[in-house]
Amino acid sequence: RRNLDKSRAHFQEAVKHMPLGVSSNFRYWGDDNTIFVKRGKGARLWDIDGNEYIDYRLGYGPAILGHCHDTVDAAAREAQPVGTVYALGTEKEVTVAKLIKEMMPAADLVRFSNSGTEAVMAALRLARGYTGKDNYVTFEGSYHGLFDATMWTADPDDMKDQSKDPRVITYGQGIPQLVRQLFWQVPYNDAQRLEDVLKKNHDTIAAVLIEPILGNCCGIPSKPEFIKAVRELCTKYNVLMIVDEVKTGFRVAKGGAQELYGIQADIFTVAKAMANGYPISAIGGREEIMRKYGKGVAHGGTYTAQAMSLAAAEATLTILKDTDALKNIAAYGQAMQDGMRKVLSKRGIPHSFTGHQSMSGLFFSAEAPTTYRNWKLSDYTFYDTMAGYLIDMGVMCEPDSREPWFISAGHDKACLDETLAKFEEAVDL
Ligand code: PMP
Numbered sequence: 001r002r003n004l005d006k007s008r009a010h011f012q013e014a015v016k017h018m019p020l021g022v023s024s025n026f027r028y029w030g031d032d033n034t035i036f037v038k039r040g041k042g043a044r045l046w047d048i049d050g051n052e053y054i055d056y057r058l059g060y061g062p063a064i065l066g067h068c069h070d071t072v073d074a075a076a077r078e079a080q081p082v083g084t085v086y087a088l089g090t091e092k093e094v095t096v097a098k099l100i101k102e103m104m105p106a107a108d109l110v111r112f113s114n115s116g117t118e119a120v121m122a123a124l125r126l127a128r129g130y131t132g133k134d135n136y137v138t139f140e141g142s143y144h145g146l147f148d149a150t151m152w153t154a155d156p157d158d159m160k161d162q163s164k165d166p167r168v169i170t171y172g173q174g175i176p177q178l179v180r181q182l183f184w185q186v187p188y189n190d191a192q193r194l195e196d197v198l199k200k201n202h203d204t205i206a207a208v209l210i211e212p213i214l215g216n217c218c219g220i221p222s223k224p225e226f227i228k229a230v231r232e233l234c235t236k237y238n239v240l241m242i243v244d245e246v247k248t249g250f251r252v253a254k255g256g257a258q259e260l261y262g263i264q265a266d267i268f269t270v271a272k273a274m275a276n277g278y279p280i281s282a283i284g285g286r287e288e289i290m291r292k293y294g295k296g297v298a299h300g301g302t303y304t305a306q307a308m309s310l311a312a313a314e315a316t317l318t319i320l321k322d323t324d325a326l327k328n329i330a331a332y333g334q335a336m337q338d339g340m341r342k343v344l345s346k347r348g349i350p351h352s353f354t355g356h357q358s359m360s361g362l363f364f365s366a367e368a369p370t371t372y373r374n375w376k377l378s379d380y381t382f383y384d385t386m387a388g389y390l391i392d393m394g395v396m397c398e399p400d401s402r403e404p405w406f407i408s409a410g411h412d413k414a415c416l417d418e419t420l421a422k423f424e425e426a427v428d429l
Contacts, residue, residue: 001392006049007035029399040067042410045396053396054415056405061215061247061359064273064329065319066410072276072315079311085303092310099317100274100282103254106243106264107284111293112305116246117145119269119281120209122299124149126267127207127240129297130289135204137197137239139188140166141372143216144209144244151175152185156376166373188214188371189222191229202237207267212257215247217375218363219355219404224261231263240266240289246281250274250320251329252356260356273320278312280305325409326358332416333357333407339420343427359404389426395419 011034014021020028028034035047043066045055055067065072082090097110113119128134136149144150151171158166168185170177184201186193198205210230214220222230234241242265249256249270258264266289271281284290293299319325334357344351352368354361361368364382369375380401387399395418397405 002051002394003049004032004035004047004051007047008032010036010048042066042068043408043412043415044410051394053391053394054411054419056395056397056407056419057403058406058408059272059277060403061251061272061406062275062277063406063408063410064251065276065316065325066408067277069276069316069410071319072278072312075311075315076278076308079307082307084308085306087302090305090307090310092307092314093305096310096313096317097282099314099321100270100284103250103317103321104256104258104268104270104284106258106266106268106286108287109285109290111283111290111299112310113281113283113299113301114279114303114306114309115145116244116269116271116281117147118301119246119271119283120144120150120242120244121147123242123244123267123269123283123285124207124209125299126283126285126289126292126297127242130292131206131238131240133204133206135182135184135201136206137184137186137194137208139210139214139372140185141188141214141217141220141375142209142211142244143214144211145246148175148179149182150209152180152183154185154372154376159373159376162373187373188220189226190371191226191233194230195233198233198237198239202239205237205239207240207242208234209242209244211244211247212261213248213252213355213359214372214375215359215404216402217369217372218361218398218401219359220361220369220371220375221355222257222261223370227257227261227263234266242266243268245269246271247359248356250317251326251358254321254326274316275309275313276316278309279303280309280313329407329409329411330357332411333360333405335416336405336407336419339416340423343420343424347427349427355404358407361401361404363401386426386429389429390422393422393426395422395426 011021022028038046038048100110101107140154152168154166155169184197212222245256250273253259267285337353350366352363354368383401
């Protein structure tokens with residue numbers, strides 16, 4: 001239904017100058033379907049052909065208050081005269097660090113960086129520096145960023161035989177096989193398997209790195225008893241717990257997934273929702289660990305704590321802390337799930353939701369997956385087809401049931417009604 005003439009023409013030009021015509025492989029949706037954004041406002045975005053969409057991707061989460069939020073953007077503009085980078089600190093760093101500490105009790109101290117990848121890299125380095133150990137544990141299905149240490153996954157081709165563990169392979173080429181010697185990867189939501197690894201190998205393991213909700217598997221959540229067990233096992237075996245809240249931080253609760261589950265990390269990372277889309281991330285953690293920065297553990301970065309991003313973070317965090325924005329986002333997510341359930345139940349279509357209301361996945365099976373393995377083995381054909389129709393109708397959801405649907409404070413009643421009406425239509429197509 002949509003006219004994509006301008007996006008298609010632009011793609012032909014873009015691909016002459018950039019691989020796949022984009023700056024992230026995931027933005028390439030095929031030669032005829034790769035679209036380019038003109039602008040956004042609140043929960044909506046417009047492509048260069050003028051097509052309007054209600055956006056449930058939000059850049060994979062950051063635009064928690066909605067695109068181009070007036071207060072956040074004004075704060076960033078006001079910070080422009082501070083300048084950009086000086087290889088020196090500025091005053092606002094402390095203001096934002098205090099806000100993070102107030103919202104996330106596990107943060108005795110805070111360091112800033114620019115992206116999720118950078119923050120997790122720095123957190124793992126810190127854990128190794130503090131413990132004097134090199135190895136680490138990750139969970140199947142996690143995504144922690146682009147660096148070599150975490151670009152590993154259970155081989156989907158190896159999963160059909162459920163009696164043995166799948167091989168662990170790299171996400172694509174260019175990642176040295178040597179890195180494989182440094183980590184264990186265990187199934188998600190399986191505390192026993194984690195304990196087996198820690199019991200035997202804790203002397204060499206610096207940290208367990210966990211995403212409290214698997215953001216790249218449509219939002220598979222930790223079972224509460226699992227993440228609590230991870231906390232207890234880390235303490236028992238003298239291994240640090242790094243909670244990667246790049247996606248969940250300042251989204252699923254003011255204090256992130258740590259508040260939601262009632263746990264505290266030794267080190268955690270936050271990024272996306274922290275500054276409504278401006279590039280900034282942070283590492284927080286226990287004082288004696290964090291003080292290793294400056295006592296042997298290297299950390300830095302030309303662009304860390306850049307003034308405009310800091311100002312955007314201050315504005316965003318202040319709103320999230322002092323208003324009901326996150327409650328309203330969760331209520332919208334719940335209302336959307338309820339509305340979808342009604343449509344699907346009426347037609348006898350089995351379905352389930354994963355994740356948290358603010359970042360939830362939709363499955364066309366009665367039981368939602370609880371591990372990467374059963375997520376990978378589920379059939380997404382119906383979802384993928386329906387998502388294609390929805391996007392064509394102006395509901396910008398994840399096209400391939402990989403990422404959850406993200407909600408922002410900009411999603412209002414009009415968005416909800418329009419989404420549910422279009423959802424009903426797409427289900428019937
Ligand atoms: N950790 C998690 C949990 C993430 O969701 C992501 C991004 N999807 C990253 C790390 C990497 O963040 P970035 O893309 O900003 O490098």
